[in-house]
Amino acid sequence: MNSAQTEVLVYFRLLADDFSIEDVTNRLGLTPTETFERGDKSTYSSRPREYTSWSLGTGYQPSLDVNEQLQQIIAQLRGKETILDNIYSTYDDMQARFIIVIVMEDGQTPSLAFDLETIQFAHRIRAEFDIDLYANPYEEDSYFKD
Numbered sequence: 001m002n003s004a005q006t007e008v009l010v011y012f013r014l015l016a017d018d019f020s021i022e023d024v025t026n027r028l029g030l031t032p033t034e035t036f037e038r039g040d041k042s043t044y045s046s047r048p049r050e051y052t053s054w055s056l057g058t059g060y061q062p063s064l065d066v067n068e069q070l071q072q073i074i075a076q077l078r079g080k081e082t083i084l085d086n087i088y089s090t091y092d093d094m095q096a097r098f099i100i101v102i103v104m105e106d107g108q109t110p111s112l113a114f115d116l117e118t119i120q121f122a123h124r125i126r127a128e129f130d131i132d133l134y135a136n137p138y139e140e141d142s143y144f145k146d
Contacts, residue, residue: 006108009101010069011057019091033057064110096127
């Protein structure tokens with residue numbers, strides 16, 4: 001039996017062609033977990049970054065409910081809707097995303113359901129959802145075998 005657990009990572013990302021990371025950090029009063037600027041070398045690719053990014057994330061956490069991690073990020077953003085609106089006004093091409101990364105182990109799939117309050121909050125801050133799923137191999141139940 002594999003001891004690996006299903007993990008979930010959630011982060012909120014602001015991205016645009018170019019913007020002041022320091023300005024966004026100061027306005028939000030939050031310390032980002034990751035930032036990079038357009039043209040920086042990517043850790044995942046030999047190509048340079050195509051946009052500037054400011055992210056606030058949970059890191060990978062064992063979980064079978066995505067909302068546990070999503071609410072950790074939303075709690076830090078609540079009350080900052082007007083600030084985000086002002087940031088969007090300053091940087092015209094700014095986009096906001098909640099990025100959810102799920103690494104499933106042994107067929108353990110977490111709950112992936114958004115309640116109305118979460119959807120309304122994402123709408124208020126103009127954030128889209130981007131969900132990445134990775135399923136690590138697991139043995140099928142005997143029910144599915146010939």
